[in-house]
Amino acid sequence: MVVIESSQLPMAQDFSSFLSLEAAARKKSPLKGLLRFMKGDMLSLGGGLPHPSTFPFLSLSAEITAMRPGAVNGDTAPVKAKVARATELVTVPHAPQAGKIESLTTSLQYGMGTGITSLREFCKEHINRVHCPKYQDWDVMLSAGNTDAYAKVVAMLCNRGDKILVEEWTYPTALETIEPLGIGHVAVKMDEEGMSAVALKDLLDNWGSTPEQANEAKPRVVYLIPTGQNPTGATMSVQRRRDIIQVAQEHNLILIEDDPYYYLQFSAGRDQQQSDNGAIDGGTNAIGLMPSLLSLDTDGRVIRLDTFSKTLAPGCRVGYVSMNAHFCAIIQYHNEVTTQQPSGFSQGLLAEMLVSHWGQEGYTRYLTENVRTEYLNRCQHLQTSFRKHVNGNLASFIEPSAGMFIWIKIHLERHHRFGAVSDSVLMLDLFNKCVENNVLMVPGWQFSCKPKPADMDPADLLNVWADDQCTYLRATFAYATFEQMEEAMVRFGHSLDAAFSK
Ligand SMILES: Cc1ncc(COP(=O)(O)O)c(C=O)c1O
Incomplete structure (x- = not known):
């Protein structure tokens, strides 16, 4: 294994020309600037920090799943397994204590817009181990x-009137965030591996050739979900990831890699190949997962979004962003005048759990064994139930290799009214039948990039199918019990039969 010293890696390119007007005008808060002097013997009468003795929280404890090094049986048992999980108690004390990584006096206090140091450093070390960035000056922000x-990334990179390139089916919140800001989007074709690099290249090579594009600046920012894509479940192959990076280099693009389902890769570990400093080469990375776009980026053009939402709990409201140090500073300045940092309760508990109890090894095992195994079992169960109870001539899906979703295609061409009425009429009828039979899935049009008709009330779901080209429903295997999943497929099968019957 050849170890590459960080100092041998290139520095990130200068992407300052990508900053929005808002971002270019952002400055570090001078008040927050004082915080960095608060160490050693400094006597501070500055800052508006409340006195910690007034915090009514004297300690914070949680019973957590134990992930002791080398533990077997209950300790590493998947969440669903019958074996009782071994647990341990995490406590964050009020004041700093020997053997404790955090205290409430720090984590509940005002701090830097970067997040607390212990948790941020842990996340950075994790990124280094798993993604091993290929340039020197990268950093992590909570x-x-x-x-x-x-x-915040959109605010950093886009002005009103700009457009972001997105997958043709995408996470609706990504579009709902930008629409009110006057930032548009351009859909890029997808296939079973997610965004097509060929379509992206084609679109950008020929930008300006259509009347709509004639007066439009070429988009410079791409938003994509490379693993277990929401809603399609698609996962990019290693080659696809490399191709996307290549197009990004050719067309000087910034890639926003939104990757909440990264650790839910079901085939992980199969093709493990290790090289260089434990990172990818040709195949999967050091822990048997697909290389992230961040790990393939040598320029500093990928902004990687990680979250604890799908792996620990969404209510933590903590994630971490990895990107070049210049972008990190801009996001820090934005944090300083908005959220400041994630909740101190979450940060304190997570830091104590991850740093003092699980460590890097325990955290990685929790992700790749507990969480992944649970969703793999669930995914397989939903698929088996589908095959048992649903007529495969009328509906089908591509087996997902990651994530939480299956994207069900309805074969309307087999419907006796196909062609006589629009596809939306048939899809709406099927959706209504599902609701009547008490089984709910998300109408595929909700993930469509096409503009929704202005006269349409998107909440009027029993009367609206807003994209005539959309013949999909999205189902998730993440939440229902195994019995409920099977029953849901029975009901879906009946609804489908009823909708297709003469
Ligand atoms: C693609 C994608 N991005 C982001 C999120 C939300 O993440 P968070 O809870 O970290 O805000 C979701 C949740 O469904 C998602 O599917």
Whole structure:
């Protein structure tokens, strides 16, 4: 294994020309600037920090799943397994204590817009181990989850009137965030591996050739979900990831890699190949997962959004963003005048759990064994139930290799009214039948990039199918019990039969 010293890696390119007017005008808060002097023997009469003796929280404890090094049986048992999980108690004390990584006097206090140091350093070390960035000056910033991070990244890179390139089916919040800001989007074709690099290249090579594009600046920012894509479940192959990076280099693009489902890769570990400093080469990375776009980026053009939402709990409202140090500073300045940092309760508990109890090894095992195994079992169960109870001639899906979703295609061409009425009429009828039979899935049009008709009330779901080209429903295997999943497929099968019957 050849170890590459960080100092041998290139520095990030200068992407300052990508900053929005808002971002270019952002400055570090001078008040926050004082915080960095608060160490050693400094006597501070500055800052408006409340006195910690007034905090009514004297300690904070949680019973957590134990992930002791080398533990077997209950300790590493998947969440669903019958074996009782071994647990341990995490406590964050009020004041700093020997053997404790955090105290409430720090984590509940005002702090830097970067997030608390212990948790941020842990996340940075984790990124280094798993993604091993290929340039020197990258950094990590805590966020209040990917929704928060995405909104701030958009504010950093886009002005009103700009357009972002997105997958043709995408996470609706990504579009709902930008629409009111006057930022548009351009859909890029997808296939079973997610965004097509060929379509992206084609679109940008020929930008300006259509009347709509004639007076439009070429988009410079791409938003994509490379693993277990929401809603399609698609996961990019290693080659696709490399191709997307290549197009990004050719067309000088910034890539926003929104990757909440990264650790939910079901085939992980199969093709493990290790090289260089434990990172990817040709195949999967050091822990058997697909290389992230961040790990393939040598320029500093990928902004990677990670979140604890799908792996620990969404209510933590904590995530972490990895990107070049210049972008990190801009997001820090934005944090300083908005959220400041994620909740101190979350940060304190997470830091104590991850740093003092689980460590890097325990955290990685929790992700790749507990969480992944649970969703793998669930995914397989939903698929088996589908095959058992649903007529495969009328509906089908591509087996997902990651994530929480299956994207069900309805074969309307087999419907006796196909062609006589619009596809939306048939899809709406099927959706209504599902609701009547008490089984709910998300109408595929909700993930469509096409503009919704202005006269349409998107909440009027029993009367609206807003994209005539959309013949999909999205189902998730993340939440229902195994019995409920099977029953849901029975009901879906009946609804489908009823909708297709003469
Ligand atoms: C693609 C994608 N990004 C972001 C989120 C939300 O992440 P967070 O809870 O970290 O804000 C979701 C949740 O469904 C998602 O599917």
